[in-house]
Amino acid sequence: MVSEKIRQALAGSSAIRAMFREGKELAAEVGAENVYDFSLGNPATPAPDSLNQAIREILDETDPLTVHGYMDNSGYEDVRQAVAENLNRRFQTDFDAHNVIMTVGAAGGLNIIFKTILDAGSEVLAFVPYFGEYKSYAANFDAKLVEVAPDYETFWPDLEDFRSKISPATRAVIVNTPNNPTGVVYPAGIMEQIAAVLLEKEKEYGADIYLISDEPYRELVYDGAEEDFLTKYYHNTLVGYSFSKSLSLPGERIGYVVVPNEASDSELLIDGMNVSNRTLGFVNAPSLMQKAVARCLEEKTNIDFYDANRKLLYENLTKFGFFCIRPQGAFYLWMKSPLKDEEAFVRLAKKYNLILVKGGAFACPGYVRIAYCVSKDMLMRALPAFEKLAAECKLTPSDEAAHCL
Amino acid sequence: MVSEKIRQALAGSSAIRAMFREGKELAAEVGAENVYDFSLGNPATPAPDSLNQAIREILDETDPLTVHGYMDNSGYEDVRQAVAENLNRRFQTDFDAHNVIMTVGAAGGLNIIFKTILDAGSEVLAFVPYFGEYKSYAANFDAKLVEVAPDYETFWPDLEDFRSKISPATRAVIVNTPNNPTGVVYPAGIMEQIAAVLLEKEKEYGADIYLISDEPYRELVYDGAEEDFLTKYYHNTLVGYSFSKSLSLPGERIGYVVVPNEASDSELLIDGMNVSNRTLGFVNAPSLMQKAVARCLEEKTNIDFYDANRKLLYENLTKFGFFCIRPQGAFYLWMKSPLKDEEAFVRLAKKYNLILVKGGAFACPGYVRIAYCVSKDMLMRALPAFEKLAAECKLTPSDEAAHCL
Numbered sequence: 001m002v003s004e005k006i007r008q009a010l011a012g013s014s015a016i017r018a019m020f021r022e023g024k025e026l027a028a029e030v031g032a033e034n035v036y037d038f039s040l041g042n043p044a045t046p047a048p049d050s051l052n053q054a055i056r057e058i059l060d061e062t063d064p065l066t067v068h069g070y071m072d073n074s075g076y077e078d079v080r081q082a083v084a085e086n087l088n089r090r091f092q093t094d095f096d097a098h099n100v101i102m103t104v105g106a107a108g109g110l111n112i113i114f115k116t117i118l119d120a121g122s123e124v125l126a127f128v129p130y131f132g133e134y135k136s137y138a139a140n141f142d143a144k145l146v147e148v149a150p151d152y153e154t155f156w157p158d159l160e161d162f163r164s165k166i167s168p169a170t171r172a173v174i175v176n177t178p179n180n181p182t183g184v185v186y187p188a189g190i191m192e193q194i195a196a197v198l199l200e201k202e203k204e205y206g207a208d209i210y211l212i213s214d215e216p217y218r219e220l221v222y223d224g225a226e227e228d229f230l231t232k233y234y235h236n237t238l239v240g241y242s243f244s245k246s247l248s249l250p251g252e253r254i255g256y257v258v259v260p261n262e263a264s265d266s267e268l269l270i271d272g273m274n275v276s277n278r279t280l281g282f283v284n285a286p287s288l289m290q291k292a293v294a295r296c297l298e299e300k301t302n303i304d305f306y307d308a309n310r311k312l313l314y315e316n317l318t319k320f321g322f323f324c325i326r327p328q329g330a331f332y333l334w335m336k337s338p339l340k341d342e343e344a345f346v347r348l349a350k351k352y353n354l355i356l357v358k359g360g361a362f363a364c365p366g367y368v369r370i371a372y373c374v375s376k377d378m379l380m381r382a383l384p385a386f387e388k389l390a391a392e393c394k395l396t397p398s399d400e401a402a403h404c405l
Numbered sequence: 406m407v408s409e410k411i412r413q414a415l416a417g418s419s420a421i422r423a424m425f426r427e428g429k430e431l432a433a434e435v436g437a438e439n440v441y442d443f444s445l446g447n448p449a450t451p452a453p454d455s456l457n458q459a460i461r462e463i464l465d466e467t468d469p470l471t472v473h474g475y476m477d478n479s480g481y482e483d484v485r486q487a488v489a490e491n492l493n494r495r496f497q498t499d500f501d502a503h504n505v506i507m508t509v510g511a512a513g514g515l516n517i518i519f520k521t522i523l524d525a526g527s528e529v530l531a532f533v534p535y536f537g538e539y540k541s542y543a544a545n546f547d548a549k550l551v552e553v554a555p556d557y558e559t560f561w562p563d564l565e566d567f568r569s570k571i572s573p574a575t576r577a578v579i580v581n582t583p584n585n586p587t588g589v590v591y592p593a594g595i596m597e598q599i600a601a602v603l604l605e606k607e608k609e610y611g612a613d614i615y616l617i618s619d620e621p622y623r624e625l626v627y628d629g630a631e632e633d634f635l636t637k638y639y640h641n642t643l644v645g646y647s648f649s650k651s652l653s654l655p656g657e658r659i660g661y662v663v664v665p666n667e668a669s670d671s672e673l674l675i676d677g678m679n680v681s682n683r684t685l686g687f688v689n690a691p692s693l694m695q696k697a698v699a700r701c702l703e704e705k706t707n708i709d710f711y712d713a714n715r716k717l718l719y720e721n722l723t724k725f726g727f728f729c730i731r732p733q734g735a736f737y738l739w740m741k742s743p744l745k746d747e748e749a750f751v752r753l754a755k756k757y758n759l760i761l762v763k764g765g766a767f768a769c770p771g772y773v774r775i776a777y778c779v780s781k782d783m784l785m786r787a788l789p790a791f792e793k794l795a796a797e798c799k800l801t802p803s804d805e806a807a808h809c810l
Contacts, residue, residue: 001522001576001612001613001669001670002521002522002670002673002674002677003520003521003522003523003524003527003546003677004524005520005524006520006521006522006677006680006681009677009680009684010673010676010677010680017478017683021477040475042474042475043470043474044470046468046469046470046473047469047473051469051473052464052469055460055464055693056461056464059457059460059461063451064451064452064456064457064653065448065449065451065653067656068451068452068456068653068654068655068656068657069447069448069653069655069656070445070447070655070656071656072426073422104509104658104686104687104688105686105688107683107686107687107688108686108687109686110686111685111686115408115410115411116407116408116411117406117407117408118408119408119409119410122408133683133684136683136684137684137686139684140545140684140685141408171406207406208406248469248470248473248474249473250473250474250475251472251473251474251475251476251689251691251692251693252473252691252692252693253509253687253688253689253690253691253692254691264406265406265407268407268415269407271415272407272408272411272414272415275411275414275415276411278422278512278538278541279414279538279541279542279544279545280516280545280685280686281509281510281512281513281514281515281516281542281685281687282509282512282513282658282686282687283509283510283512283658284656284658285658286656286657286658286659286691286694287656287657287658288460288656288657288693288694289691289693
């Protein structure tokens with residue numbers, strides 16, 4: 001006997017995870033080397049050597065009772081201070097340890113933010129397409145996810161639709177730039193307009209509306225673009241960060257939340273998030289990994305690795321005749337389905353051993369997501385499969401794209 | 406602006422964590438060496454050397470993409486298989502990898518069990534006194550915690566009260582033996598009677614009632630008692646385990662849930678718990694630590710360390726005239742408050758720099774919990790403070806207890 005909510009969740013389970021499993025099943029059938037799995041945001045470039053070295057040093061230098069022991073629910077004070085100082089240096093912010101709460105990844109972070117600010121019936125706005133888990137996280141607190149349409153040229157939010165969707169029940173808006181699944185990075189002008197709408201609506205309703213910045217891909221920007229940090233645009237910005245992508249640690253579940261002093265009721269929010277961290281069952285972020293990431297805050301993942309994949313994939317897919325949104329950040333490519341029903345297209349792609357994720361999983365049917373955080377070798381071997389897929393879809397090869405990037 | 410539930414949670418926040426903070430504040434005031442902090446279940450005996458050695462070996466031997474990468478939400482298959490085989494060998498069970506879900510500690514495990522089986526309005530029975538967080542976990546899913554009275558001689562459950570509290574809304578009963586906060590271990594006869602009542606009520610209502618065994622203290626039993634594993638008593642038993650105490654890893658948040666095949670709808674439960682692990686934001690148990698504990702399943706914590714503390718504390722407190730429940734497991738001593746108002750007694754104890762936790766935090770006023778997972782040195786230094794506290798309470802010293810253990 002399972003709960004009614006879980007019964008529903010099982011019926012509509014994660015399409016990303018489903019494709020990940022399908023990819024593994026296909027690999028068992030035809031051999032792993034013949035499957036081109038672009039389903040999961042699982043980095044194919046390893047954690048920097050310094051991370052494992054930091055772990056060894058911590059084990060050598062530190063009392064095991066400290067390394068593996070309880071600390072405050074918000075995390076080790078020295079780790080939080082190090083995160084605050086790193087952000088201050090990079091983004092001219094003014095945080096200290098008390099503004100930072102270490103979390104069990106960004107997923108844990110978003111859940112403690114949601115628990116702290118959402119009541120049953122609260123509304124959270126998300127810009128389509130969005131990471132499907134947002135809906136589950138809102139449902140954990142009986143809140144409702146309200147979808148805002150994109151501009152289909154740029155995949156920036158449609159600001160008029162955004163304004164029209166804000167209601168007195170709106171407690172928060174989630175923004176995710178660099179974006180999963182589109183790879184789009186919002187320019188400063190868009191962030192300023194989002195902030196202006198929020199300020200106007202806060203005033204109109206006399207209530208706080210929090211902007212939640214989900215930024216696991218913060219550092220993954222290309223073409224010389226600068227990393228952005230969103231607290232400067234809007235006073236009520238709450239940040240959820242993960243080291244999953246920036247240090248290639250997705251399995252370790254380590255990240256943090258930032259609550260700036262200028263956020264309304266910031267002290268109450270911080271206290272609430274500590275309680276949420278505890279009562280949701282996280283208790284605290286994994287202790288050894290807290291200490292390890294604190295020693296690697298200046299490290300960068302291998303951006304060139306992803307950038308090479310990005311160029312190779314975008315150039316070739318466009319050349320084959322696919323319509324793609326040019327990726328500017330993260331490690332996803334957002335491609336229009338040549339078939340009206342993108343689920344049929346995903347099935348067709350699987351015939352060529354290509355594992356893609358349907359846009360419907362991101363509330364945006366008609367597109368597919370290609371996670372190019374894969375080995376270059378696999379990507380190279382996958383290109384002929386994409387070419388055959390394009391041919392079966394009767395797409396016209398074009399040389400135009402080769403010069404786009 | 407915080408949610409209504411969090412506002413309430415902040416008002417009634419964890420007394421254990423509050424005392425932990427009070428202890429740290431007092432330490433800042435009078436010096437850490439002069440504070441006798443018995444508030445938190447934070448092991449004072451370190452993780453076995455083999456644990457850190459296992460971490461080093463895993464880092465040396467394994468591809469970092471595997472060690473720190475995503476895996477199925479239930480955890481690494483080889484880790485789950487190792488856990489299953491370890492349990493089978495020790496407890497004559499018949500599990501395989503699919504019965505085991507790796508979790509973010511026991512707190513994470515209980516939350517994924519609760520999310521999977523509880524609807525709003527469901528009732529969960531807990532035996533007083535119980536770990537206060539159970540109430541928060543049930544509230545996460547709008548379920549109600551229903552309290553069952555103890556027999557105050559033994560601190561086993563009052564079975565008649567237990568029977569009377571089961572209703573058609575009852576979905577689960579939590580049992581925690583060895584027990585936090587009493588240190589009591591339920592004998593087989595009690596478990597058999599609990600199981601008989603549950604079977605009777607399942608039949609009466611034609612519905613499943615799950616027995617949730619929260620067993621972070623499974624291995625911490627004294628006086629030659631054998632470790633017990635509860636699935637043998639009742640078909641619908643779900644197990645939540647943590648390595649926090651058995652390997653002294655409370656900060657690492659690593660544990661597992663077991664769903665036996667004989668549980669009703671076991672496959673649906675397993676699928677539901679995987680979804681819950683993902684959607685509650687845990688995603689998966691920390692990856693490196695999964696691999697590390699899998700190599701240390703045969704390790705034992707330093708039981709003799711706790712046993713020595715147990716004897717020393719029980720003998721002396723009883724000699725000083727305190728009324729204590731003789732601890733048989735875990736690392737807590739449950740003591741009757743000499744003052745009617747145990748909160749006043751906790752305040753009085755603090756005058757002697759003794760940090761205890763009020764029984765009210767476990768739904769059982771009139772008692773206090775003393776966590777003796779502390780250094781022997783601190784315990785020795787604390788004894789004179791306890792003696793003075795007894796004198797101030799006008800207790801009569803007695804030699805009787807010295808021969809009890």
